[in-house]
Amino acid sequence: MKGVTVWFTGLSGSGKSTLAEALEKELRRRDCNVEILDGDIVRTNLSKGLGFSKEDRDINIRRIGFVCDLLTRNGVVAIAAAISPYQAIRDENRKMIGEFVEVYCECPLEVLAERDVKGLYKKAMAGEIKNFTGVSDPYEAPEQPEVTIHSGSEPQETSLQRILRTLELMGYIPPDPDAAQIPPEEEEEIREKLKRLGHL
Amino acid sequence: MKGVTVWFTGLSGSGKSTLAEALEKELRRRDCNVEILDGDIVRTNLSKGLGFSKEDRDINIRRIGFVCDLLTRNGVVAIAAAISPYQAIRDENRKMIGEFVEVYCECPLEVLAERDVKGLYKKAMAGEIKNFTGVSDPYEAPEQPEVTIHSGSEPQETSLQRILRTLELMGYIPPDPDAAQIPPEEEEEIREKLKRLGHL
Numbered sequence: 194m195k196g197v198t199v200w201f202t203g204l205s206g207s208g209k210s211t212l213a214e215a216l217e218k219e220l221r222r223r224d225c226n227v228e229i230l231d232g233d234i235v236r237t238n239l240s241k242g243l244g245f246s247k248e249d250r251d252i253n254i255r256r257i258g259f260v261c262d263l264l265t266r267n268g269v270v271a272i273a274a275a276i277s278p279y280q281a282i283r284d285e286n287r288k289m290i291g292e293f294v295e296v297y298c299e300c301p302l303e304v305l306a307e308r309d310v311k312g313l314y315k316k317a318m319a320g321e322i323k324n325f326t327g328v329s330d331p332y333e334a335p336e337q338p339e340v341t342i343h344s345g346s347e348p349q350e351t352s353l354q355r356i357l358r359t360l361e362l363m364g365y366i367p368p369d370p371d372a373a374q375i376p377p378e379e380e381e382e383i384r385e386k387l388k389r390l391g392h393l
Numbered sequence: 394m395k396g397v398t399v400w401f402t403g404l405s406g407s408g409k410s411t412l413a414e415a416l417e418k419e420l421r422r423r424d425c426n427v428e429i430l431d432g433d434i435v436r437t438n439l440s441k442g443l444g445f446s447k448e449d450r451d452i453n454i455r456r457i458g459f460v461c462d463l464l465t466r467n468g469v470v471a472i473a474a475a476i477s478p479y480q481a482i483r484d485e486n487r488k489m490i491g492e493f494v495e496v497y498c499e500c501p502l503e504v505l506a507e508r509d510v511k512g513l514y515k516k517a518m519a520g521e522i523k524n525f526t527g528v529s530d531p532y533e534a535p536e537q538p539e540v541t542i543h544s545g546s547e548p549q550e551t552s553l554q555r556i557l558r559t560l561e562l563m564g565y566i567p568p569d570p571d572a573a574q575i576p577p578e579e580e581e582e583i584r585e586k587l588k589r590l591g592h593l
Binding site for chain 1: 426428438439441442452455456459460463464467468469
């Protein structure tokens, strides 16, 4: 198969890593070559020493893009899961990689703050944490993501099926006749979106 | 095919990048998936900001190893070309990646200094450049490389054929009936070495 980069973007706690892992598992079941580049793991292996200034964030996201590109052009489904707050850098990666599917994990701040066991959102809202994306640091939501996930209000399985169906329709993964069928209105919605973006 | 990391190590100017490119070209001709991770390119894309202290060199080599590992386990021939002066870090990468072929580009300092158009070796020898590997910074030659290249005294084609034959015998690339045959005594030498290292 052709490789592709599936790029998860969204605030901390919006479900990027969890969904990325569920996607990885399903793709392995379908015998795809797949690798996850998770923001936290990458910060250990590729970006130790970088901080959270705009400049350092940009470098970090470009590095993930560089590695995703190497994998993608060798037939791998490279799954990136990183906050990646800036549209311009995500677009830079999209342009470089070419085969690129952006998945926006949307979740309201109130829900994130409520779910947050470490209380980081509350601390950031109280002004105790600087450079906290979505509170004291910018987050630019994707303008034209291939997939939008509402992790505050829909079951993970629904989100996963939407991503899988998008990848199937774009020709990046083989359809699986045994997989759960998604509802016809959802199928229609996905097709409409991909047509609008010029992918179908 | 199974992936593998071909790790070129040697002093600056010892022919790592040139040989790596010749190897890449031949492997593409044989329809292998192949990527080069050249020290200089990597310093731009993965390691900007790192210097040449032992610590920074180690981080740089570990990062190249991390990316080689991702590629190798997805069936790619990942070619690393970096001075990589320390045995311990090369061994760390070997252990992590598993499928690992170390190519030592050996070349006497005098030859390197003579060939060096930028005059860096002479400057380093005159004490004008600090942390210059082989002169004012350590270089630990590999203890048990799969291949040794004598770039000061043998034609590049000879070196390339030795690497290719090693990769063929180890089962990483398909033999090419149209390729130039290497002399029988060289074939014998390669086999003996691979047996000694436990690869055959």
